[in-house]
Amino acid sequence: MAAEYALVVDGASKAFQAEGGWGSGFRLLPGRARKAPRQVLAVDNVSLRIQKREIYGILGTNGSGKSTLIRLVSTLLLPDSGTVTVFGRDIVRQEQEVKRMINRVSVEASFFKKLSSMENLLYAARLYGLDGRTARAEIVRILGLLGIPRSRINRPVEQMSRGMQQKVAIARAFLTSPILLLLDEPTTGLDPRSKLDVQQFVLGLRDEHDATIVLTSHDMGEADALCDRLAIIDRGKILQEGTPLQLKQELAARTGRTTLPSLEEVFLALAGRSLEEDNEEEAGGQA
Numbered sequence: 390m391a392a393e394y395a396l397v398v399d400g401a402s403k404a405f406q407a408e409g410g411w412g413s414g415f416r417l418l419p420g421r422a423r424k425a426p427r428q429v430l431a432v433d434n435v436s437l438r439i440q441k442r443e444i445y446g447i448l449g450t451n452g453s454g455k456s457t458l459i460r461l462v463s464t465l466l467l468p469d470s471g472t473v474t475v476f477g478r479d480i481v482r483q484e485q486e487v488k489r490m491i492n493r494v495s496v497e498a499s500f501f502k503k504l505s506s507m508e509n510l511l512y513a514a515r516l517y518g519l520d521g522r523t524a525r526a527e528i529v530r531i532l533g534l535l536g537i538p539r540s541r542i543n544r545p546v547e548q549m550s551r552g553m554q555q556k557v558a559i560a561r562a563f564l565t566s567p568i569l570l571l572l573d574e575p576t577t578g579l580d581p582r583s584k585l586d587v588q589q590f591v592l593g594l595r596d597e598h599d600a601t602i603v604l605t606s607h608d609m610g611e612a613d614a615l616c617d618r619l620a621i622i623d624r625g626k627i628l629q630e631g632t633p634l635q636l637k638q639e640l641a642a643r644t645g646r647t648t649l650p651s652l653e654e655v656f657l658a659l660a661g662r663s664l665e666e667d668n669e670e671e672a673g674g675q676a
């Protein structure tokens with residue numbers, strides 16, 4: 390039976406022990422109560438359903454839980470409670486099957502820095518059982534789509550700018566043909582031209598390869614233009630979800646406005662602060 394959804398998250402939560410989180414009173418002295426460690430609820434009872442071929446955006450300030458949520462889905466972290474299924478497979482019980490269907494790109498992607506992007510990508514291709522000749526042609530094609538000229542492909546990765554390395558990381562993830570691609574801030578730090586290259590590439594993945602894409606972003610313009618639906622997340626909770634238009638219409642209706650607000654305004658109204666202000670301070674203080 391074909392799974393109904395690409396991704397289903399049901400009541401997932403993930404807490405971390407806060408840094409230095411034992412509290413100042415923590416000492417193993419006789420007669421002294423041991424303080425419980427402070428916890429940060431990074432993902433707080435999150436539920437969402439993402440359809441096949443959707444481009445789904447997760448928007449939130451620094452520390453709001455975006456990367457933790459992505460890492461849960463990609464099986465790098467186990468949820469404390471709740472369930473996550475990818476095309477009907479449970480990420481805990483069917484981890485290996487899930488891993489074959491997904492790939493994740495994060496901002497801290499790692500490479501063999503002395504090797505070229507071609508060598509790095511061939512290595513990844515081999516791990517996934519692709520034959521060298523097919524992989525080689527595909528690598529040139531994909532890097533070309535992402536705006537990396539042929540002349541750069543055989544240079545060591547360490548000589549490439551961070552933006553270019555980010556593109557190589559996206560190419561590497563795509564090479565393994567994931568049907569669910571998780572992109573954690575794919576365009577953060579990229580110049581406008583490179584942002585467009587990556588956005589076009591993401592659209593192509595969906596249109597030509599039927600991929601489902603979940604991405605996180607701080608860029609409202611990007612979210613508006615690229616995403617079919619968005620979730621606005623704050624302190625680990627989804628505040629609201631919908632198409633960009635639905636989110637704007639909902640705010641307009643609620644405030645009696647006759648013109649549509651921007652996504653920035655939607656975010657501000659929901660989270661009570663702008664996307665530029667971060668979560669860390671308050672998140673760190675949660676009990």
Ligand SMILES: Nc1ncnc2c1ncn2[C@@H]1O[C@H](COP(=O)(O)OP(=O)(O)OP(=O)(O)O)[C@@H](O)[C@H]1O
Pocket residue numbers: 405406407408429430431449450451452453454455456457458668669672673
């Ligand atoms: N491994 C960890 N150990 C302890 N706390 C963590 C860990 N990973 C994340 N956190 C905390 O969980 C909360 C959510 O972090 P997360 O990285 O998911 O946020 P984010 O939305 O991705 O932020 P950013 O926009 O800065 O990437 C933060 O308070 C963070 O400090």
Ligand SMILES: [Mg+2]
Pocket residue numbers: 455456457573
């Ligand atoms: Mg993050």
